[in-house]
Amino acid sequence: MNIFVLLKRTFDTEEKIVISNGSIVEDGAEFIINPYDEYAVEEAIQIRDSQGGEVTVVSVGGEEAEKQLRTALAMGADKAVLINIEDDIENGDQFTTSKILAEFLQGKEADLILAGNVAIDGGSGQVGPRVADLLDIPYITTITNITVDGTSVKIVRDVEGDSETIEAALPLLVTAQQGLNEPRYPSLPGIMKAKKKPLEELELDDLDLDEDDVEAKTKTIEIFLPPKKEAGKVLEGELDVQVKELVSLLHSEAKVI
Amino acid sequence: MANQTEKLVKGGSFIIEDISYEQVFTPEDYNDEQKMIAKTTEDFVENEVVPQIEHLENHEFDRTVKLLKKAGDLGLLGADVPEEYGGLNLDKVSSALITEKMARAGGFSLSHGAHVGIGSLPIVLFGNEEQKQKYLPALASGEKLAAYCLTEPGSGSDALGAKTSAKLNAEGTHYVLNGEKQWITNAGFADVFVVYAKIDGEQFTAFIVERDFPGVSTGAEEKKMGIKSSSTRTVILEDAQVPVENLLGDPGKGHVIAFNILNIGRYKLGVGVVGGSKQAFGLTVKYANQRQQFKTSISQFNLTKEKIGTMASKIYAAESSVYRTVGLFEDRMSQLSAEEVKNGKAVADSVAEYAIECSLNKFFASEVLDYVVDEGVQIHGGYGFMQEYEIERAYRDSRINRIFEGTNEINRLLVPGTYLRKALKGELPLFQKAQALQEEIMMMMPEEPGDEPLAQEKYLVSNAKKIGLLATGLAAQKYGKALEKEQEILSNIADIVSNAYAMESVILRTEKAIAKDGVEKSKQKLLYTQIYCQEAFNEIEQHAKETLVATEQGDTLRMLISSLRKLTRHNPINVIAKKREASDKLIDAERFVV
Numbered sequence: 001m002n003i004f005v006l007l008k009r010t011f012d013t014e015e016k017i018v019i020s021n022g023s024i025v026e027d028g029a030e031f032i033i034n035p036y037d038e039y040a041v042e043e044a045i046q047i048r049d050s051q052g053g054e055v056t057v058v059s060v061g062g063e064e065a066e067k068q069l070r071t072a073l074a075m076g077a078d079k080a081v082l083i084n085i086e087d088d089i090e091n092g093d094q095f096t097t098s099k100i101l102a103e104f105l106q107g108k109e110a111d112l113i114l115a116g117n118v119a120i121d122g123g124s125g126q127v128g129p130r131v132a133d134l135l136d137i138p139y140i141t142t143i144t145n146i147t148v149d150g151t152s153v154k155i156v157r158d159v160e161g162d163s164e165t166i167e168a169a170l171p172l173l174v175t176a177q178q179g180l181n182e183p184r185y186p187s188l189p190g191i192m193k194a195k196k197k198p199l200e201e202l203e204l205d206d207l208d209l210d211e212d213d214v215e216a217k218t219k220t221i222e223i224f225l226p227p228k229k230e231a232g233k234v235l236e237g238e239l240d241v242q243v244k245e246l247v248s249l250l251h252s253e254a255k256v257i
Numbered sequence: 258m259a260n261q262t263e264k265l266v267k268g269g270s271f272i273i274e275d276i277s278y279e280q281v282f283t284p285e286d287y288n289d290e291q292k293m294i295a296k297t298t299e300d301f302v303e304n305e306v307v308p309q310i311e312h313l314e315n316h317e318f319d320r321t322v323k324l325l326k327k328a329g330d331l332g333l334l335g336a337d338v339p340e341e342y343g344g345l346n347l348d349k350v351s352s353a354l355i356t357e358k359m360a361r362a363g364g365f366s367l368s369h370g371a372h373v374g375i376g377s378l379p380i381v382l383f384g385n386e387e388q389k390q391k392y393l394p395a396l397a398s399g400e401k402l403a404a405y406c407l408t409e410p411g412s413g414s415d416a417l418g419a420k421t422s423a424k425l426n427a428e429g430t431h432y433v434l435n436g437e438k439q440w441i442t443n444a445g446f447a448d449v450f451v452v453y454a455k456i457d458g459e460q461f462t463a464f465i466v467e468r469d470f471p472g473v474s475t476g477a478e479e480k481k482m483g484i485k486s487s488s489t490r491t492v493i494l495e496d497a498q499v500p501v502e503n504l505l506g507d508p509g510k511g512h513v514i515a516f517n518i519l520n521i522g523r524y525k526l527g528v529g530v531v532g533g534s535k536q537a538f539g540l541t542v543k544y545a546n547q548r549q550q551f552k553t554s555i556s557q558f559n560l561t562k563e564k565i566g567t568m569a570s571k572i573y574a575a576e577s578s579v580y581r582t583v584g585l586f587e588d589r590m591s592q593l594s595a596e597e598v599k600n601g602k603a604v605a606d607s608v609a610e611y612a613i614e615c616s617l618n619k620f621f622a623s624e625v626l627d628y629v630v631d632e633g634v635q636i637h638g639g640y641g642f643m644q645e646y647e648i649e650r651a652y653r654d655s656r657i658n659r660i661f662e663g664t665n666e667i668n669r670l671l672v673p674g675t676y677l678r679k680a681l682k683g684e685l686p687l688f689q690k691a692q693a694l695q696e697e698i699m700m701m702m703p704e705e706p707g708d709e710p711l712a713q714e715k716y717l718v719s720n721a722k723k724i725g726l727l728a729t730g731l732a733a734q735k736y737g738k739a740l741e742k743e744q745e746i747l748s749n750i751a752d753i754v755s756n757a758y759a760m761e762s763v764i765l766r767t768e769k770a771i772a773k774d775g776v777e778k779s780k781q782k783l784l785y786t787q788i789y790c791q792e793a794f795n796e797i798e799q800h801a802k803e804t805l806v807a808t809e810q811g812d813t814l815r816m817l818i819s820s821l822r823k824l825t826r827h828n829p830i831n832v833i834a835k836k837r838e839a840s841d842k843l844i845d846a847e848r849f850v851v
Contacts, residue, residue, distance in 0.1 A: 186296075188332025191294055
């Protein structure tokens with residue numbers, strides 16, 4: 001099976017976000033594989049191990065994303081491709097990324113493409129579905145289970161906490177939800193082997209794309225942090241007085257009832 | 258790291274020679290694989306070990322065994338084992354990073370460390386082909402676990418005074434071992450023990466003893482102050498039957514194995530306590546941010562900032578010193594041929610070359626950890642005294658590090674001792690340099706270091722080394738062979754040398770960082786360097802003064818004191834302000850950052 005995984009380099013979940021001059025400060029921050037993409041990598045490796053074939057991880061980003069690709073290789077992926085847009089694109093968006101990925105995947109005869117359900121930084125959840133659309137193949141999002149049998153695929157997906165079972169056929173794009181699996185740690189032998197696995201680097205030119213072809217469809221107007229959490233309020237007095245006050249506050253102040 | 262064509266740095270030579278920052282290894286030099294290995298270790302500890310710590314502390318060692326097996330699956334037990342025996346034969350930096358990151362696991366890191374270090378390494382380095390093939394693959398995978406049995410009830414620091422005996426049986430097939438080995442880490446579950454015994458009560462020799470051999474048993478679990486997650490028991494040998502092919506190394510040459518393994522143990526301990534220090538520091542700063550008194554986070558009080566700044570500068574010093582030493586090992590060992598690596602002798606010689614650095618790291622870094630956990634508890638206040646808080650365990654776990662792998666006192670005594678031996682053997686021109694220095698000091702005019710970053714610190718370390726040389730030369734001259742009885746002076750010299758090594762290590766690290774990233778991005782490192790160097794230099798002055806006064810009298814003493822004054826003259830920096838400044842970034846990050 002020819003399996004592709006779309007992978008994004010994101011801030012570590014433990015990083016504090018600092019904004020300076022209207023943009024997020026990246027200096028000294030730790031970066032990881034987007035956690036949802038990590039599920040996708042793990043699932044891809046498991047499917048390959050049971051069905052045979054090859055797993056290629058693809059990332060659109062800068063030079064630095066090589067580290068996350070190497071990590072995926074250390075986990076067990078076979079090949080990696082970095083589409084380096086550092087020099088060509090200053091402000092990309094979901095359209096940019098999906099257009100580039102689709103262009104790359106065109107003609108690759110992917111049987112299965114896995115992506116994260118959402119990236120923990122941008123959080124749009126659009127790239128996977130857009131890529132599928134551009135490639136004109138079906139997609140299923142937020143999956144929590146997948147069984148491949150020949151060209152037919154059985155999937156359980158998360159629907160706002162409920163689950164839905166779907167049958168589909170390859171080729172297919174799916175996006176991974178939490179609960180799909182427990183991603184493995186890259187083992188030390190895996191890390192040593194990853195050094196020798198192929199990691200190809202491409203630029204827009206190599207995909208016959210111009211900057212104009214992938215120009216962002218959206219514009220970021222402002223970046224700001226959520227408001228600081230206010231201190232809580234402790235109600236006092238007799239219990240029934242407290243309950244009444246709580247109800248009235250929920251109604252008048254919080255405006256939730 | 259030094260490249261292949263460069264000359265290798267000689268052990269202990271830092272006290273008489275200067276090297277450039279390009280020759281030192283620093284934590285900023287980790288490559289991507291090393292970082293990945295560190296991350297895998299970190300994730301393993303955080304996700305697999307930490308949730309089980311309470312069980313481990315309650316001596317549920319079946320969990321330890323399972324966790325070690327899991328660690329083996331990830332390759333975390335095979336770093337120092339050659340590939341042909343199922344290991345990974347990683348570079349020394351990767352191996353050190355595993356040790357550092359394991360420290361987060363508390364007592365479990367001892368189970369891991371005893372297994373991969375003192376337990377497995379005697380076989381890696383000194384085993385013959387059959388022994389390696391028989392034991393190493395299972396040790397590297399975690400299928401079998403190892404322990405190391407040197408200490409006895411009556412012999413701790415005096416290891417060679419062991420009473421355990423070995424006697425060849427009449428058939429010549431087995432050695433029969435009798436004796437008791439005390440405080441053996443992993444004894445509760447280890448399958449393979451490296452045991453020292455004296456053949457016919459005389460020839461100190463190492464043996465590989467399996468748990469299942471007839472006559473081998475273990476005592477009850479010890480009730481310890483800390484590292485409760487690790488198993489510690491007596492190993493009892495009652496007519497234990499050890500096949501002759503399990504004699505490790507050569508008969509009567511057990512001390513070669515023991516001393517080399519001790520050096521490695523010290524070296525690894527230095528790395529581990531750096532990990533422990535960072536963990537305790539992170540916990541503490543996080544707590545200081547959360548805890549409010551007088552409607553203010555206690556991290557905002559200047560006296561808390563003072564503690565945070567001091568702890569961090571000490572951790573920086575320990576980390577810089579330890580990884581500089583790791584780099585020395587790596588440089589030397591990566592030049593060994595496959596053949597040399599295989600026979601182990603050359604590897605052992607490489608380790609022995611840096612015996613001084615191993616001892617320095619051991620006592621210095623373990624005392625940094627003790628300092629950090631102590632101030633950690635203090636910053637936690639009453640909560641730090643409560644078992645729900647991790648710092649309470651860290652405090653108890655820390656204490657043993659100053660005791661095992663050679664007490665810090667023994668390690669201090671070893672430093673000047675080794676120096677003098679190297680000087681007498683002509684390996685280091687210590688006496689010549691000391692002689693030249695005495696003349697130099699007579700002529701010396703006070704110097705004003707420039708304003709550029711690190712100028713003052715370089716001036717201080719250059720004088721610190723001279724003071725170390727002066728004190729060593731003086732003591733050797735005055736006492737000759739009787740010097741070994743002057744333990745206070747030996748210990749003072751060790752402290753001076755230790756501070757000088759750490760000062761130079763932080764300076765070179767920071768200098769390397771500045772050369773790469775510029776001053777602006779190296780600000781935090783520069784602050785640590787300034788703080789550490791100033792405080793270390795103050796200590797050096799104290800130790801030197803005490804030593805001179807104890808050694809000489811009258812005019813000679815007055816002359817020496819005036820020499821010392823020349824060497825210690827400098828404009829002190831404002832460490833209070835520097836610590837406040839350094840603490841800001843740490844309070845923000847809530848962990849040790851550089």
